[in-house]
Amino acid sequence: MSTDERAAMAELGIDPADFVAMDEDDEGVGAPDGADDVAPAAPVLAVVGRPNVGKSTLVNRMIGRREAVVQDVPGVTRDRVAYDALWNGRRFTLVDTGGWEPDATGLQAAVAAQAELAMQTADAVLLVVDASVGATTTDEAVARVLRRSDRPVLLAATKVDDDRLTADTAALWRLGLGEPYPVSGLHGRGSGDLLDAILEALPETPRDTFGASSGGPRRVALVGKPNVGKSSLLNRVSGELRSVVHDVAGTTVDPVDSLVELDGDVWRFVDTAGLRKRVKMASGMEYYASLRTQAAIEAAEVAVVLLDAGEPIAEQDQRVITMVEEAGRALVLVFNKWDLVDEDRRLAMKRELERDLVRVRWAERVNVSALTGRSVAKIAPALRTALASWDQRIPTGRLNGWLADVIAATPPPVRGGKQPKVLFATQAQTRPPTFVLFTTGFLEAGYRRFLERRLREEFGFTGSPVRLSVRVREKRAKKR
DSSP states (O other), rough: OOOOHHHHHHHHHHGGGGEEEGGGSSSSSOOSSSSSSOOOOOOEEEEESSSSHHHHHHHHHTTTSOOOOOOSSTOOOOSSSSEEETTTEEEEEEEEEEOTTTTTTTTHHHHHHHHHHHHHHHHEEEEETTTTTTHHHHHHHHHHHHHHHHSSSOOOOEESSSSSGGGGGGGGGGGGSSSSEEEEEETOOOOHHHHHHHHHHHHHOOOOOOOOOOOOOOOEEEEESSSHHHHHHOOOOOTSSSOOOOOOOOOOOOOOEEEEETTTTTEEEEEEEOOOOOTTTTHHHHHHHHHHHHHHHHOOOOEEEEEETTTTOOOOHHHHHHHHHHHHHHEEEEEGGGGGHHHHHHHHHHHHHHSSSGGGSEEEEEEEEEETTTGGGGGGHHHHHHHHHHHHOOOHHHHHHHHHHHHHSSOOOBTBBOOOOOEEEEEEETTTEEEEESSOOOOOOOHHHHHHHHHHHHOOTSSSEEEEEEEEEEOOOOOO
């Protein structure tokens, strides 16, 4: 609570220490700062190699934390996924890629294309080869492509967990990429020497920098159930094939982080895995993907929840919206595949919105088609509106003046034979807007919802959750 608010309460003879919190949500949810600190751009290292050689395990070792989804089956990583790394005081960006096979078809061809794009935009490339298998024909084909590249290329021989395989890595010299560095992503063996070599190969500044705004890009999480078009929308707004898109549900596994210029502003979009089950019920790769999606929501400032306009609103959609609401993030509902909606479906959707999404009437809504690009430009204004509400602060004097008029017209209901009085109100924090009412008695949940509704009517808060909590004055023992 600010000094001015405490002074105002003192004038009314109110001591904050006399009140006890009556709602769990009084504490609120910690939110990230509104803007990133403006830092110099970091050089980029692309990690490539054929499927299941241990790229993601090595990436987790080099960044010092378990972020990349790892499972003992090939093809878990499919998109270009960027991670911030720090070694010997220098920052750089690691881009983990899916398995690269030059002659791949179908979904694997799209994954390979992402690896090639990562190579073209990186400042250096790290080729990962499985030392326990040796150089395969696929490794040799990848090496031929890398030798023609104008980027520095390093060679890592993974799964060298002990001295028995160290001598075998010498055979990898024949790939023509220089000295192979024997490492173990699982145990960390040799990773320090590899990181030293990476810093020598990387330039001080990246070749290409993205034009960032002075305040830093706002963080946007793209969330929804599988196969609603999250990756297609990210590709549409970014103007490039940033995420792998396929008819198979659940193509995206890792959160894909992209800087996107939309409507004159730079945004940091994060494409996430589709939430298929509850986190506690998921297993294996799906479990870790769900955890990372939940973390992406909590790290974001605003969440874009995608729904399939052609299908009824499902329990999974409701669960995703609840996750965003409980995390206290600004919310934009985007109904994708609008080009497939006919008149009958529109009438059914109107009934569904009134029945299933009544609790988030305050959310911004946009109807788009990621396939055709219809109304995609409307997403940016909706994001700005939601974030402005999320950041909004109401002056204490204005808030209490409005509240006095509302309570005079509609007093709180009597409880236990006594009518509680609202002595004072203050906005405790923004992001999300959180209000605290200091009262002489408990306020019914229905009356709190009434106050929230009137609060929105007066001050807006379109696109942002609003939290209202009550502090009841404790009864002090009478002095004899």
